[in-house]
Amino acid sequence: MRNQLAEGAAWGYKGAVESLMYLSNCTRPDLCHATNTLARHMAAPTEEHWAAAKGVLRYLAGTAGLGITYRKQVECTESGVWGCGLCRVSGYQA
Numbered sequence: 001m002r003n004q005l006a007e008g009a010a011w012g013y014k015g016a017v018e019s020l021m022y023l024s025n026c027t028r029p030d031l032c033h034a035t036n037t038l039a040r041h042m043a044a045p046t047e048e049h050w051a052a053a054k055g056v057l058r059y060l061a062g063t064a065g066l067g068i069t070y071r072k073q074v075e076c077t078e079s080g081v082w083g084c085g086l087c088r089v090s091g092y093q094a
Contacts, residue, residue: 002046013045016053023060027067031056 005013017038024031034056041049 002048005045005047005050009050010045013050013053014042016057017042020053020056020060027069028060029068030063030066031060 004010017035020031020035021039024035034052038049038053038056
């Protein structure tokens with residue numbers, strides 16, 4: 001039988017996985033698979049799962065500059081094409 005984490009360490013595991021879930025959903029899709037795999041074991045994490053979570057956190061620390069950045073679009077690059085909502089003309093212009 002694998003060694004289950006003590007209750008305090010299990011809360012730390014759960015908090016780390018919850019934080020990873022937020023990141024994977026909002027800005028870091030590269031974390032999705034690892035985070036979903038870790039989340040499967042939130043009810044009864046073991047030392048092996050905690051070591052895997054720490055590995056994901058180390059990866060995250062090493063790739064802190066990566067991610068999706070959302071920016072407000074100020075101008076259309078192709079005026080009027082497909083009615084982006086910011087253009088004066090909606091619809092396709094030939």
